[in-house]
Amino acid sequence: MINLLRFMAATALIVQAVIGLTFLISSIWEREKRASIFAALQFLGMLGLVIFFFYLQSIDFFDTAFGIFCLWATLISGLVGFYLLVRKTAWNQKALEGSKGLIAGPVKRQDEREHVFARNRALRPGSDQYKKFYQTHPDWEESDAARRQKGGPIGHPGTIDSPHGDANVAAALASLNIPLYLSSPEKVKPQAHPHFNSEKFIMAPEEATVRIKGFTRHLGADLVGITKLDPLWVYSRRGEIFHENWDDWGREIETNHKFAIVFTEEMSLDMVGTGPHTPTTLESMRDYAQGAHIAAQLAAFIANLGYATANHLRHYECMLVPLAVDAGLGELGRLGYLVTKEYGPRVRLGAVTSDIPLIPDKPVDIGMEDFCKVCKKCALCCPSGSIPMEDPTVVNGTLRWKLYAETCFEYWGKVGTDCNVCMRVCPWSHARTFPHKLIVALVSRNMIARRLFTVMDDIFYGKNPKAKLVNNWATYKPWKTKKR
Ligand code: SF4
Numbered sequence: 257m258i259n260l261l262r263f264m265a266a267t268a269l270i271v272q273a274v275i276g277l278t279f280l281i282s283s284i285w286e287r288e289k290r291a292s293i294f295a296a297l298q299f300l301g302m303l304g305l306v307i308f309f310f311y312l313q314s315i316d317f318f319d320t321a322f323g324i325f326c327l328w329a330t331l332i333s334g335l336v337g338f339y340l341l342v343r344k345t346a347w348n349q350k351a352l353e354g355s356k357g358l359i360a361g362p363v364k365r366q367d368e369r370e371h372v373f374a375r376n377r378a379l380r381p382g383s384d385q386y387k388k389f390y391q392t393h394p395d396w397e398e399s400d401a402a403r404r405q406k407g408g409p410i411g412h413p414g415t416i417d418s419p420h421g422d423a424n425v426a427a428a429l430a431s432l433n434i435p436l437y438l439s440s441p442e443k444v445k446p447q448a449h450p451h452f453n454s455e456k457f458i459m460a461p462e463e464a465t466v467r468i469k470g471f472t473r474h475l476g477a478d479l480v481g482i483t484k485l486d487p488l489w490v491y492s493r494r495g496e497i498f499h500e501n502w503d504d505w506g507r508e509i510e511t512n513h514k515f516a517i518v519f520t521e522e523m524s525l526d527m528v529g530t531g532p533h534t535p536t537t538l539e540s541m542r543d544y545a546q547g548a549h550i551a552a553q554l555a556a557f558i559a560n561l562g563y564a565t566a567n568h569l570r571h572y573e574c575m576l577v578p579l580a581v582d583a584g585l586g587e588l589g590r591l592g593y594l595v596t597k598e599y600g601p602r603v604r605l606g607a608v609t610s611d612i613p614l615i616p617d618k619p620v621d622i623g624m625e626d627f628c629k630v631c632k633k634c635a636l637c638c639p640s641g642s643i644p645m646e647d648p649t650v651v652n653g654t655l656r657w658k659l660y661a662e663t664c665f666e667y668w669g670k671v672g673t674d675c676n677v678c679m680r681v682c683p684w685s686h687a688r689t690f691p692h693k694l695i696v697a698l699v700s701r702n703m704i705a706r707r708l709f710t711v712m713d714d715i716f717y718g719k720n721p722k723a724k725l726v727n728n729w730a731t732y733k734p735w736k737t738k739k740r
């Protein structure tokens with residue numbers, strides 16, 4: 257029995273030392289200096305304990321009554337700690353209801369014309385649309401005019417890194433052209449290929465679901481889920497105008513599609529790690545381009561089977577975050593974005609709506625609401641104070657954290673990028689190396705783990721982590737040319 261006890265204690269210590277070592281390797285690989293130092297200290301501490309254990313063993317300490325008592329005490333406290341950390345705490349029933357779990361009163365469908373991007377891009381001073389909109393929304397006219405004067409929500413692109421980051425702006429704008437091109441009416445509502453015009457596919461929902469999800473992943477999506485389309489999350493009227501299609505402005509959006517296929521693409525950790533500098537915007541735009549490319553092809557595929565509309569940057573008919581929550585891709589975080597278990601908030605979304613019969617997924621509970629209540633890191637680090645520190649409040653009939661979009665865009669305008677600091681600092685955004693996967697597995701099921709790892713994150717990464725450099729082609733610092 258004593259031998260078994262010794263063996264278990266030695267194994268537990270060695271396993272902890274090995275986990276400490278994986279933390280150290282992971283932190284070095286992530287180029288996180290501070291985390292590497294703390295991980296090294298942690299690893300050395302565990303290694304010291306292992307050595308001390310074998311020293312005590314060599315002097316027969318564990319043969320004494322006190323030694324046996326120490327072994328038992330260590331083992332029991334270890335087991336209790338392990339149990340407290342891994343047991344599943346009560347499910348959050350609201351999270352399992354998806355977006356319905358957030359509803360706390362009457363919800364008015366959002367009019368896309370009121371969206372800051374639509375206001376800025378579609379309302380040209382002097383036009384009929386401009387006069388009509390500001391007659392009913394006079395409070396926004398002055399601030400919108402001032403924003404337009406400064407160049408729109410992103411102001412002068414790349415201001416924060418100018419002139420060294422101008423090449424990153426050039427690359428970001430190149431990617432932005434793709435969603436613009438793919439937002440033409442025939443591409444967001446593709447017609448079936450002539451080969452399929454007279455034929456209607458009859459396919460069981462199970463098969464259609466497998467084929468559609470598989471094709472979406474094949475096109476490059478990292479996560480894909482399906483939900484029944486809740487009409488509450490469909491914009492009531494179109495507000496964005498492209499290709500001079502002015503008849504579209506104010507057009508009522510029909511909600512006759514029954515399903516939404518929602519997908520995410522991971523954003524590069526290195527690039528997001530630079531936020532609010534230009535590489536992060538380059539990455540956002542690359543992801544939007546990829547999302548538009550996936551959505552357009554997926555919609556064309558479904559159009560050949562039935563009918564579909566692509567939703568991507570520059571052409572949204574739906575609000576994608578609540579749809580993604582309903583499709584089981586993650587939960588809404590304090591920062592106002594979707595937070596996924598696999599990549600945290602470090603994702604961009606796209607969707608295709610359709611009436612082809614599919615099997616919907618179920619919303620998930622990954623512990624976000626509880627985690628965000630204690631964490632608050634995004635709110636503390638947000639340079640414009642746009643993320644609330646308080647508990648969720650009721651916004652248009654939904655109980656959630658309200659992001660102050662106007663001040664957030666003010667900051668974007670100042671730096672000339674889409675910032676992404678909140679995304680960068682979120683503890684769920686770390687690389688999915690073994691130790692981080694282990695932490696996510698624990699925090700998504702256990703309340704104590706959530707509290708423990710918010711503190712650990714502050715220790716390892718700092719309360720307000722700094723933006724990183726990218727030592728590659730997308731650098732935003734003066735280019736260093738090697739001497740010949
Ligand atoms: S994008 Fe930047 S300014 Fe906007 S909420 Fe996030 S951290 Fe704040």
Ligand code: SF4
Pocket residue numbers: 589590591595627628629631632633634635681682683684
């Ligand atoms: S930083 Fe913290 S509070 Fe903000 S979304 Fe991430 S987990 Fe939630």
